[in-house]
Amino acid sequence: MSDVEHHGGISRRALVKSTAIGSLALAAGGLSLPFGLKSAAAAVQQAVQPAADKVVWGACSVNCGSRCALRLHVKDDEVYWVETDNTGEDIYGNHQVRACLRGRSIRRRINHPDRLNYPMKRVGKRGEGKFERISWDEALDTITKSLKGVVEKYGNEAVYINYSSGIVGGNITRSSPYASLVARLMNCYGGFLSHYGTYSTAQIACAMPYTYGTNDGNSTSDIENSKLVVMFGNNPAETRMSGGGITYFLEQARERSNARMIVIDPRYTDTAAGREDEWIPIRPGTDAALVAGIAWVLIDENLVDQPFLDKYCVGYDEKTLPADAPANGHYKAYILGQGEDGTAKTPEWASRITGIPADRIIKLAREIGSAKPAYICQGWGPQRQANGELTSRAIAMLPILTGNVGINGGNSGARESTYTITIERMPLPDNPVKTQISCFSWTDAIVRGPEMTATRDGVRGKDKLDVPIKFIWNYAGNTITNQHSDINKTHDILQDETLCETIVVIDNFMTSSAKYADILLPDLMTVEQEDIIPNDYAGNMGYLIFLQPVTAPKFERKPIYWIMSEVAKRLAPDVYQQFTEGRTQEEWLKLLYAKMLEKDPKLPSYEALKEMGIYKRKDPNGHFVAYKKFRDDPEANPLKTPSGKIEIYSSQLAKIANSWELEKDETISPLPVYASTFDGWDAPERSQFPLQMFGFHFKARTHSSYGNIDILQAACRQEVWLNPVDAGQRGIKNGDLVRVFNARGELRIPAKVTPRIMPGVSAMGQGAWHEANMTGDRVDHGSCINTLTTHRPSPLAKGNPQHTNLVQIEKV
Numbered sequence: 001m002s003d004v005e006h007h008g009g010i011s012r013r014a015l016v017k018s019t020a021i022g023s024l025a026l027a028a029g030g031l032s033l034p035f036g037l038k039s040a041a042a043a044v045q046q047a048v049q050p051a052a053d054k055v056v057w058g059a060c061s062v063n064c065g066s067r068c069a070l071r072l073h074v075k076d077d078e079v080y081w082v083e084t085d086n087t088g089e090d091i092y093g094n095h096q097v098r099a100c101l102r103g104r105s106i107r108r109r110i111n112h113p114d115r116l117n118y119p120m121k122r123v124g125k126r127g128e129g130k131f132e133r134i135s136w137d138e139a140l141d142t143i144t145k146s147l148k149g150v151v152e153k154y155g156n157e158a159v160y161i162n163y164s165s166g167i168v169g170g171n172i173t174r175s176s177p178y179a180s181l182v183a184r185l186m187n188c189y190g191g192f193l194s195h196y197g198t199y200s201t202a203q204i205a206c207a208m209p210y211t212y213g214t215n216d217g218n219s220t221s222d223i224e225n226s227k228l229v230v231m232f233g234n235n236p237a238e239t240r241m242s243g244g245g246i247t248y249f250l251e252q253a254r255e256r257s258n259a260r261m262i263v264i265d266p267r268y269t270d271t272a273a274g275r276e277d278e279w280i281p282i283r284p285g286t287d288a289a290l291v292a293g294i295a296w297v298l299i300d301e302n303l304v305d306q307p308f309l310d311k312y313c314v315g316y317d318e319k320t321l322p323a324d325a326p327a328n329g330h331y332k333a334y335i336l337g338q339g340e341d342g343t344a345k346t347p348e349w350a351s352r353i354t355g356i357p358a359d360r361i362i363k364l365a366r367e368i369g370s371a372k373p374a375y376i377c378q379g380w381g382p383q384r385q386a387n388g389e390l391t392s393r394a395i396a397m398l399p400i401l402t403g404n405v406g407i408n409g410g411n412s413g414a415r416e417s418t419y420t421i422t423i424e425r426m427p428l429p430d431n432p433v434k435t436q437i438s439c440f441s442w443t444d445a446i447v448r449g450p451e452m453t454a455t456r457d458g459v460r461g462k463d464k465l466d467v468p469i470k471f472i473w474n475y476a477g478n479t480i481t482n483q484h485s486d487i488n489k490t491h492d493i494l495q496d497e498t499l500c501e502t503i504v505v506i507d508n509f510m511t512s513s514a515k516y517a518d519i520l521l522p523d524l525m526t527v528e529q530e531d532i533i534p535n536d537y538a539g540n541m542g543y544l545i546f547l548q549p550v551t552a553p554k555f556e557r558k559p560i561y562w563i564m565s566e567v568a569k570r571l572a573p574d575v576y577q578q579f580t581e582g583r584t585q586e587e588w589l590k591l592l593y594a595k596m597l598e599k600d601p602k603l604p605s606y607e608a609l610k611e612m613g614i615y616k617r618k619d620p621n622g623h624f625v626a627y628k629k630f631r632d633d634p635e636a637n638p639l640k641t642p643s644g645k646i647e648i649y650s651s652q653l654a655k656i657a658n659s660w661e662l663e664k665d666e667t668i669s670p671l672p673v674y675a676s677t678f679d680g681w682d683a684p685e686r687s688q689f690p691l692q693m694f695g696f697h698f699k700a701r702t703h704s705s706y707g708n709i710d711i712l713q714a715a716c717r718q719e720v721w722l723n724p725v726d727a728g729q730r731g732i733k734n735g736d737l738v739r740v741f742n743a744r745g746e747l748r749i750p751a752k753v754t755p756r757i758m759p760g761v762s763a764m765g766q767g768a769w770h771e772a773n774m775t776g777d778r779v780d781h782g783s784c785i786n787t788l789t790t791h792r793p794s795p796l797a798k799g800n801p802q803h804t805n806l807v808q809i810e811k812v
């Protein structure tokens with residue numbers, strides 16, 4: 001087999017098709033044998049050697065924001081060895097899309113002894129994890145009956161498709177709840193209650209458009225034109241680990257431009273580590289205060305780009321303040337202390353809030369004000385805080401004040417954008433149900449759906465919900481419990497079967513969420529089916545990967561297209577017809593690809609792509625520059641904001657702030673101000689729970705996916721990061737088992753005592769598998785951070801503030 005691996009010179013076609021004959025041809029060292037002789041020789045070889053190796057193109061399709069090519073070595077219908085992309089070269093633009101440690105261990109997921117093999121029904125209480133094997137017929141009949149029952153009794157608004165990102169990478173297999181085959185089926189059957197926003201970007205995706213109309217950033221590759229890189233809570237070395245992803249670009253682009261890089265993060269991240277950068281630790285949830293302090297210096301020292309602010313922006317000062325805004329309602333007044341709060345946002349003021357020394361803030365302001373172009377960006381950590389809407393818009397103020405928007409080497413303050421080859425998705429009939437909730441508020445919608453309103457709970461499309469959620473589809477997601485907040489509270493809500501009547505889970509493993517299923521269905525994995533998938537975040541090279549089924553389906557696992565078709569068939573003949581349009585999965589794929597070819601004739605043919613496995617294309621425009629057209633000609637290319645300009649002051653937000661029902665500790669503001677928040681560094685609960693705590697996206701897993709792989713658990717251990725000062729006060733030493741708790745729950749985890757996290761703050765990898773006795777003490781020995789997080793949403797986006805938590809930590 002190793003000769004197949006080490007033959008650099010042979011074509012990929014030969015690799016893909018290396019059957020017994022293919023391997024023999026290789027073994028024969030390229031000797032050209034007449035066909036008859038070849039097959040005779042093959043027969044001889046087969047008799048003396050184990051069945052031949054074949055290499056199948058696959059991809060890792062989990063939601064890490066990358067997407068990697070895999071070459072899966074198969075023998076006797078089993079995957080026994082995994083390699084990654086071997087095409088292209090080491091120069092960016094045609095580089096190898098190399099898999100990270102997770103993708104390279106996919107064989108341990110495919111062949112895992114705990115994989116789901118048969119359809120099952122729940123026999124114990126919800127969440128107990130007691131199931132009994134049933135036939136596919138019984139499973140599908142049961143689902144159909146309860147779906148029909150719920151729709152008849154409550155209407156389609158009572159059917160919900162839960163957020164799930166297990167296979168955002170797939171096309172046919174795609175799990176994105178608004179675009180999956182589950183959504184297609186429901187739209188053929190009267191619709192479903194849909195949601196807006198994601199657990200990834202709820203706050204920033206909601207807030208940035210008030211400033212810019214959209215939420216775009218320059219591609220990372222554009223850093224080759226920058227003089228300075230400033231990253232707020234952005235950790236691509238861990239969150240974009242693919243060789244096809246942006247860390248690679250970051251490295252190479254910085255090599256070219258020699259740009260200085262400053263990382264602003266409560267943790268000394270893998271992105272900062274070893275790159276001779278500067279790390280500025282900051283208290284979680286206070287970035288907007290840092291920005292305000294920097295803005296004060298920029299104004300004081302005349303470092304703002306006044307012509308840019310006058311020409312392109314609304315609300316920086318009196319000159320461009322909208323007529324409906326209050327006097328002194330502009331940004332400059334807010335910073336200088338001439339606005340409503342009367343507080344000057346001096347570096348000393350910012351220092352008290354952020355924990356960053358005032359002289360460091362002044363120096364940072366001077367650096368940002370004098371290095372042009374500067375690439376100022378944010379990851380999504382800062383916005384996954386309870387005041388994340390304000391924070392994301394505040395960070396955008398730095399490039400706006402310094403005129404770095406819309407130019408090469410600059411950025412908008414948002415996260416990086418990417419070049420992609422547009423893929424033709426499975427068509428989605430219109431959803432007749434127009435009501436939407438935020439993706440985070442589904443547990444509320446189970447308990448008090450009809451009480452939820454537009455102005456208090458962010459219901460969209462209608463003033464209020466009419467019915468609670470009664471039926472949940474959960475396909476390739478672990479957001480029923482593990483990835484949603486407050487697991488203990490969620491457990492209590494879901495245990496009551498009079499509330500939500502049916503939960504259907506379709507997954508590969510008995511996850512924490514799967515334990516709450518009434519019917520649990522075993523899916524094939526993406527690598528076990530034919531599909532074409534595009535890159536996710538990949539700088540300025542886009543690509544397509546054509547997956548072939550790596551093995552035959554094992555046990556009674558079925559593909560999602562089959563599962564949904566069978567439910568459709570049972571619902572009604574016309575639903576089945578509308579859902580399938582008479583096509584098989586392969587026929588759909590061919591049709592969708594034909595449509596892609598029509599729009600983009602430079603793509604290889606379907607057959608050619610199948611042979612290539614991976615097709616790459618460099619961005620013909622070089623780099624993506626956000627809002628470039630607007631910068632070049634703002635009259636001809638207005639932004640999508642109401643004024644067409646960058647709205648530092650948003651009249652739309654002023655209206656929302658005046659009309660929505662908010663709690664005392666919640667702020668919506670027309671300006672990107674700093675506001676403290678519930679469970680923040682200055683919240684009253686801090687006297688009881690003195691440590692701030694957040695979960696970072698960890699290299700051991702993609703959320704919970706790959707969380708059950710032993711070698712990954714051993715390589716990247718689940719630990720809580722704690723500063724030596726905090727550890728010392730508590731008598732905790734590195735490696736000690738500790739209890740982390742607050743009013744919502746408790747978990748056990750070893751401590752990592754390290755100066756890589758600032759004092760007063762603690763953090764752990766999010767996504768570890770929850771593991772507690774829910775009828776006993778409920779202590780989570782799996783150390784899943786969502787034992788500690790809250791159901792309370794952020795004020796504007798009604799999103800998940802999962803990084804805003806207060807806890808206490810003690811030695812066990």
Ligand SMILES: Nc1nc2c(c(=O)[nH]1)N[C@H]1C(S)=C(S)[C@@H](COP(=O)(O)OP(=O)(O)OC[C@H]3O[C@@H](n4cnc5c(=O)[nH]c(N)nc54)[C@H](O)[C@@H]3O)O[C@H]1N2
Nearest residue numbers: 064200233239284285379380381382696697698699702703
């Ligand atoms: N390995 C791996 N990669 C992943 C994922 C994964 O689970 N594992 N998940 C993928 C998905 S779906 C997503 S949405 C992205 C998530 O990408 P992000 O949301 O950007 O990732 P996080 O780790 O949550 O946050 C990034 C950084 O923000 C810091 N941070 C937290 N709070 C604050 C704050 O208030 N201020 C500042 N300045 N920094 C703060 C954290 O320490 C962290 O280093 O990652 C993707 N990539």
Ligand SMILES: Nc1nc2c(c(=O)[nH]1)N[C@H]1C(S)=C(S)[C@@H](COP(=O)(O)OP(=O)(O)OC[C@H]3O[C@@H](n4cnc5c(=O)[nH]c(N)nc54)[C@H](O)[C@@H]3O)O[C@H]1N2
Nearest residue numbers: 165166199200476478479483507523525526703704705802
């Ligand atoms: N506290 C805290 N919570 C968080 C976050 C955080 O930062 N902190 N991050 C949030 C974010 S950004 C996100 S995106 C969510 C992610 O939450 P989820 O979307 O739930 O992501 P995963 O945990 O990866 O779960 C994916 C599920 O899909 C399954 N799966 C994978 N491949 C297949 C397949 O081929 N077929 C089927 N049927 N199933 C498959 C996996 O087994 C797994 O159960 O978590 C959110 N939760």
Ligand code: SF4
Nearest residue numbers: 060064068100103242
């Ligand atoms: S987890 Fe992400 S970076 Fe790692 S192999 Fe999979 S797609 Fe690539």
Ligand SMILES: [Mo]
Nearest residue numbers: 063199200201
């Ligand atoms: Mo995410």
